[in-house]
Amino acid sequence: MADVARLAGVSSQTVSRVSNGYENVNEETRQQVLAAMKELGYRPNSAARALKRGEFRTIGVITFNLSTTGNMRTLEAIATSAAQEGYAVTLLPVAVPTQDEVRGAFSRLGELAVDAVIVIMEVHLLDAVTVSLPPHVQVVVADSDAGDRYSVVDTDQAGGARAAVRHLLDLGHRTVWHLAGPAESFAAQRRADAWHTALTEEGRVPPALVRGDWSAESGYRAGLLLADREDCTAVFAANDQMALGLLRALHERGRKVPDDVSVIGFDDIPEAGSFVPPLTTVHQDFAGVGRLCVEGVLRRMRHEGAEHGTRLVPTKLVVRDSTAPPPADSRQGGSAGDVASADGELH
Numbered sequence: 001m002a003d004v005a006r007l008a009g010v011s012s013q014t015v016s017r018v019s020n021g022y023e024n025v026n027e028e029t030r031q032q033v034l035a036a037m038k039e040l041g042y043r044p045n046s047a048a049r050a051l052k053r054g055e056f057r058t059i060g061v062i063t064f065n066l067s068t069t070g071n072m073r074t075l076e077a078i079a080t081s082a083a084q085e086g087y088a089v090t091l092l093p094v095a096v097p098t099q100d101e102v103r104g105a106f107s108r109l110g111e112l113a114v115d116a117v118i119v120i121m122e123v124h125l126l127d128a129v130t131v132s133l134p135p136h137v138q139v140v141v142a143d144s145d146a147g148d149r150y151s152v153v154d155t156d157q158a159g160g161a162r163a164a165v166r167h168l169l170d171l172g173h174r175t176v177w178h179l180a181g182p183a184e185s186f187a188a189q190r191r192a193d194a195w196h197t198a199l200t201e202e203g204r205v206p207p208a209l210v211r212g213d214w215s216a217e218s219g220y221r222a223g224l225l226l227a228d229r230e231d232c233t234a235v236f237a238a239n240d241q242m243a244l245g246l247l248r249a250l251h252e253r254g255r256k257v258p259d260d261v262s263v264i265g266f267d268d269i270p271e272a273g274s275f276v277p278p279l280t281t282v283h284q285d286f287a288g289v290g291r292l293c294v295e296g297v298l299r300r301m302r303h304e305g306a307e308h309g310t311r312l313v314p315t316k317l318v319v320r321d322s323t324a325p326p327p328a329d330s331r332q333g334g335s336a337g338d339v340a341s342a343d344g345e346l347h
Contacts, residue, residue: 001019001042002225003042004033004040004042004192006327007039008032008033008124008298010032010033012028013211013300014029014033014138015033015037016289019037020035020133025315031142039120040091045230047149051236054114055115055301056114057086057113057115058088058089058113058114058115059078059087059088059090059115059116059117059294060090060091060093060109060112060226061091061120061298062092062093062105062118062119062120063075063091063096064095064096064122066093066212068239069214069240069241069267069269070122070239071120071122073286074120074142074143074289074290075290076286077158077286077287077290077291077293079140080290081293081294085298087294090109090112090114092112096228106137116139116140117137117139117140117297118141118293119140119156120142120143121143121186122143122186122187139151140293140297142293143169143287143289149298149308151309152309152310153178153293153296153311154310154313155187155289156314157191158191158193158194159194159312159315160194160282160315161191161194161198162194162197163315163317164176164236164282165194165198167280167317168234168236169198169202169204171323171326173233173234174330175199175205175234175235176204176207176234176238177207177209177210177236178191178196178237179211179212179222179226179236179238179242179243180195180212180236180237181209181214182211182212182213182283184346187236187238191210191238193230195209195236197260207346209346210222210226212237212245213243214238214242215265216241216245218245219241219246219249219330220246220248223245223246223247223248223249223253224252226246226250227239227252227261228253231243231330233281233326233327234262234326235261235262235263235264236266237264240268240269240271240272241266242265243263243265244275247263247276247279257322257325258277258315258321258323258324262322262323262324262326263280264279264280265279265282266282267281267282268282268318272320273320275322278321279322280319280321280323281317282316282317283315283317283318285313285314289313292313296311
C-alpha cells in the first residue's frame with residue numbers, strides 16, 4: 001500500500017479508501033491510484049480486510065452426496081445466489097453422514113473462515129436425537145427433516161407427489177405404482193408417503209413399491225420387474241433418472257409408453273423433454289431453494305429475526321407425452337394390492 005501511495009503521489013489512507021470502494025475520493029485521484037495498483041500488481045489483502053470488518057464474505061456449504069441431480073442443482077443455485085449478494089462459496093463434501101463427520105465438517109469450515117453455513121442434507125440425520133449442529137454457527141439446512149430445530153428450506157415434496165398421483169388417476173388409471181428412491185433419503189420418504197396417502201384417500205389400494213437408488217440403472221432394473229405385470233398401467237418414479245431407466249426397460253419388453261404404461265418423474269431435469277417420449281414430471285424450483293437458503297443465512301448473520309422451521313418451495317406438474325389414459329381393457333379387474341411382499345416392497 002505504501003508503494004502504491006508513493007507511485008500515485010497520495011497518502012496510504014487515500015489508497016485504503018480507493019481499495020475499499022469508498023466514494024469520498026475525487027475521480028482523478030481514484031484513477032491515479034488504480035493506475036498505480038495496476039502497474040505494481042497490487043491486490044488488497046482480503047484476509048486482513050476480513051479480520052478488520054469481522055466478516056469473510058464467504059458461505060460454507062456441507063453436502064453428503066454430489067452425485068444426485070437434486071443436490072448438484074441446489075448447490076449450483078446456492079453458488080449463483082451467493083455471488084449475486086457478493087459472497088463466495090466454500091464447498092465441503094462429506095462422505096459419511098454421521099455425527100462425528102458433521103462435527104469435523106464444521107471444524108474444517110471454521111478453519112476456512114466462513115461467515116455462515118448451508119447444509120444440504122438429503123439423508124435422515126438431523127431428525128435423529130443424537131445428531132445436532134454447533135449452536136454458535138449460523139446455519140440453514142436444505143432438503144432435510146430437521147423440523148423446528150433449524151431453519152430449513154425444502155421443495156414441497158409431498159405436494160409434488162400428490163400432483164403426480166392425481167394426474168394419473170384423473171387420466172383413468174385404477175392405481176399408480178411407485179418407483180421409490182433409497183430408504184435413507186428424506187425426499188424419497190416424503191414422496192413415497194404422499195403417493196401412498198394420495199391413493200388411499202381416493203379409495204385405491206397402493207401396490208407394493210419398487211425401490212431404486214436414484215440412478216437410471218436402478219430404474220431399469222425396477223422396470224424389468226414392472227414390465228412383466230399386465231396390471232401395471234401407471235408408474236410414478238421418484239426422480240427423472242430412474243424414470244429414464246424405466247422407459248428403457250418398458251421399451252425392451254415391448255410395453256409402449258404411454259399406450260400401455262404411463263410414466264411420470266420428479267425433478268424436471270433439462271433433458272426430460274428430450275426423453276422418448278418426452279417425460280411428464282414434477283418441476284422443482286432449485287433456483288428458489290438456493291435463493292431462500294442464501295437469504296436465510298444472510299438474515300441470521302445480520303440478526304434480522306430468522307426463524308426456525310421449514311419454508312417450502314412450490315412444485316409444478318409439467319405434462320408431456322409420457323402419460324395418457326390406460327388401455328381400455330385395463331379399466332376393469334381386481335386390485336393391484338395383492339402383490340405386496342412382507343415388507344411392503346416388490347422384489
